[in-house]
Structure formats: structure tokens, C-alpha cells
Amino acid sequence: KYGEAKKAYLSAIKDLHDGTIVSYVFGRSNNNKLVFDTLDQATALLNGDRPLIHSDRGFQYTHLGFKRRIDQAQMTQSMSRVGRCIDNGPMESFWGSLKSEKYYLEKYKTFEELSAAIDEYIYFYNHERYQKRLNGLSPLEYRAKAA
Structure with a gap:
């Protein structure tokens, strides 16, 4: 929620190998387009x-x-x-992290403000948030090491 009880929706796809959020779409309605656009972003990265x-x-x-x-x-x-x-379960875990580490810490007045916060958090999550299950690496550090 943001502003005066307005709602926004986030759809994301997580790679279970390294935990990266490979695609996400933030929108004003929870509809097929939101999820389909997220899937289309992810499938564009498949490389076979x-x-x-x-x-x-x-x-x-x-x-x-x-x-x-x-x-x-x-x-x-x-x-x-x-x-x-x-x-x-893995996505529910991500939603919990995002909410407790970013969303619940502030009140967001506009859709754009909340959108910027989501972008900032997902960048942090992928690049800087160290995870015990990844041997103390961030998801993208773990991915780079595996490659």
C-alpha cells in the first residue's frame, strides 16, 4: 500500500540456483499482464x-x-x-525479506516513490545482500563464481 490506501503489485521470478531476482514488474493492478510481462522478461534471458x-x-x-x-x-x-x-516457498521468503528489510521501514506517499524503493531493494538483494546459504556471497557474486 502507498498513499491513502492505494495498492501496488509486484510480480517477480527468482532463480533458485543463486537466489537472484531475474525479472520483476511493478504495477497498479494484479492482473495477467503483470505476471505475463514478468515471465516474458525472464524467458528473454534463457539463452536456450x-x-x-x-x-x-x-x-x-x-x-x-x-x-x-x-x-x-x-x-x-x-x-x-x-x-x-x-x-x-522461496518467493514467499523473498517477499518476507523485502517487506521487513525495506517496505515496513517507511511510509510511501506515491507509486513512484514505492517503485523506486522496490528497484533499490532488488538491486541490493541481488548485488549486496549476503546470504548464508550462498557461502556468505550475494546472489550475483555466487552466480559469477559458478560460471
């Missing part, structure tokens, strides 16, 4: 890879348009059963 994509059971992820995009990119979708959030 065919990863597994995990998601929750939200309407955007069960939509035929989402399935078509996944099939076109030759990806495999993994979606847990209703009431089991195992596939979406």
Missing part, C-alpha cells in the same frame, strides 16, 4: 535453457496464456497442490 518454473495456484499462473508462454519457452511448470505452498 529450459528451466523448471515454480508458482503458486493464483489465477494468473493457471491461466491458459501463462501455460502457452511456458510451453513456448520449453519450460516445465511445477505447482503444488491446494494448501501446499512448497513450490512457492
Whole structure:
């Protein structure tokens, strides 16, 4: 939320190998376009890879348009059963980090202010936020070392 009870929505895709947020779209409505644009950004980076994509059971992820995009990119979708959030757990962890480390620390008056804060946090998360599971490296440091 920002301003006087206005809402904004963030869609993101996380690489489970190194934890980087590989694509994200911030918007004013929670609709198929928000999620589809996020997936399109991510698939543009695939370079022939065919990863597994995990998601929750939200309407955007069960939509035929989402399935078509996944099939076109030759990806495999993994979606847990209703009431089991195992596939979406890593993203829920990211949302918790973003909220506690950035969002809850300030009040945002405008969409643009909140958008800039999200951009700043995701840059920090990918480039500077050290993670124990990555041997004390940031996600992009870990990725560079693996390459």
C-alpha cells in the first residue's frame, strides 16, 4: 500500500540456483499482464535453457496464456497442490525479506516513490545482500563464481 490506501503489485521470478531476482514488474493492478510481462522478461534471458518454473495456484499462473508462454519457452511448470505452498516457498521468503528489510521501514506517499524503493531493494538483494546459504556471497557474486 502507498498513499491513502492505494495498492501496488509486484510480480517477480527468482532463480533458485543463486537466489537472484531475474525479472520483476511493478504495477497498479494484479492482473495477467503483470505476471505475463514478468515471465516474458525472464524467458528473454534463457539463452536456450529450459528451466523448471515454480508458482503458486493464483489465477494468473493457471491461466491458459501463462501455460502457452511456458510451453513456448520449453519450460516445465511445477505447482503444488491446494494448501501446499512448497513450490512457492522461496518467493514467499523473498517477499518476507523485502517487506521487513525495506517496505515496513517507511511510509510511501506515491507509486513512484514505492517503485523506486522496490528497484533499490532488488538491486541490493541481488548485488549486496549476503546470504548464508550462498557461502556468505550475494546472489550475483555466487552466480559469477559458478560460471
